Amino acid sequence: MTAAAIELRNLNKSFGLAKIIQDVNLEITKGERHAIIGPNGAGKSTLFNLITGKYAPTTGQVLLHGQDVSGKKPFEINRMGLSRSFQITNIFHKMTVFENVRCGLLWSMGYKYNFWTMVNGQRELTRRTDEILEQINLTKRRDMLAGALAYAEQRALEIGITIAGGADIIMLDEPCAGMSHSETDLIVDLIRKVTEEKTLVVVEHDMGVIFDLADRISVLVYGEIIETDTPERVRASKAVQEAYLGTTLEEEAS
Numbered sequence: 001m002t003a004a005a006i007e008l009r010n011l012n013k014s015f016g017l018a019k020i021i022q023d024v025n026l027e028i029t030k031g032e033r034h035a036i037i038g039p040n041g042a043g044k045s046t047l048f049n050l051i052t053g054k055y056a057p058t059t060g061q062v063l064l065h066g067q068d069v070s071g072k073k074p075f076e077i078n079r080m081g082l083s084r085s086f087q088i089t090n091i092f093h094k095m096t097v098f099e100n101v102r103c104g105l106l107w108s109m110g111y112k113y114n115f116w117t118m119v120n121g122q123r124e125l126t127r128r129t130d131e132i133l134e135q136i137n138l139t140k141r142r143d144m145l146a147g148a149l150a151y152a153e154q155r156a157l158e159i160g161i162t163i164a165g166g167a168d169i170i171m172l173d174e175p176c177a178g179m180s181h182s183e184t185d186l187i188v189d190l191i192r193k194v195t196e197e198k199t200l201v202v203v204e205h206d207m208g209v210i211f212d213l214a215d216r217i218s219v220l221v222y223g224e225i226i227e228t229d230t231p232e233r234v235r236a237s238k239a240v241q242e243a244y245l246g247t248t249l250e251e252e253a254s
């Protein structure tokens with residue numbers, strides 16, 4: 001049997017005396033689109049940060065493709081094929097759209113920031129950068145400063161940077177935050193397209209996005225996963241409805 005793309009084993013995280021993540025066990029299959037939802041303060045970002053290595057677990061393990069990565073640094077986890085986006089847009093405003101994506105590619109290739117003298121003439125790099133710009137629908141904005149893009153385009157660019165390194169596990173933190181309905185629809189299509197055949201983990205408040213995008217959903221409440229199931233079953237779950245304190249998931253999704 002092939003190992004899960006991500007496996008969380010008895011994962012716990014405390015800040016001081018506060019237990020924020022409590023005994024989380026979860027397997028996310030290779031190629032699955034998995035969403036983590038839960039009320040405000042449930043611990044979604046903390047869980048996200050435990051998987052990406054920003055936080056080390058207090059106890060328990062995080063495995064990527066069967067390999068224990070608990071306590072590894074974010075860049076080491078990135079090198080093992082996991083790439084993340086940030087809740088707050090994280091792009092270089094004074095670089096062009098093209099340069100931002102190229103930077104993501106170079107970073108993943110290990111050039112880090114010493115690349116300025118090495119990049120010219122690297123046709124393969126340019127070809128791959130343009131390919132990503134096409135995928136994220138920003139070809140027309142190629143030479144524009146990233147800071148001048150509309151907000152939704154900046155989020156699309158960030159997704160481009162996230163996928164640039166060719167990671168096979170993509171983690172997105174609230175990719176649709178602050179967007180209108182029509183912008184959200186475009187970003188969801190884009191996410192679906194760029195994560196084909198990859199494993200996706202997404203934390204998102206917008207229920208419409210989650211039900212549209214996810215193969216399975218984990219519901220986190222007070223740091224514990226109370227349910228992991230298909231969108232249909234999660235939507236119908238009494239325990240999940242109660243966790244949202246009276247607001248039905250249908251209401252949230254509409």
Ligand SMILES: Nc1ncnc2c1ncn2[C@@H]1O[C@H](COP(=O)(O)OP(=O)(O)OP(=O)(O)O)[C@@H](O)[C@H]1O
Binds near residue numbers: 038047
């Ligand atoms: N670095 C930290 N130090 C101390 N407490 C923290 C830290 N990070 C998060 N917390 C606490 O952990 C709890 C969960 O926070 P977290 O941001 O993970 O929740 P969330 O589900 O992502 O919330 P939201 O939906 O509002 O973004 C909160 O009570 C928060 O105050």
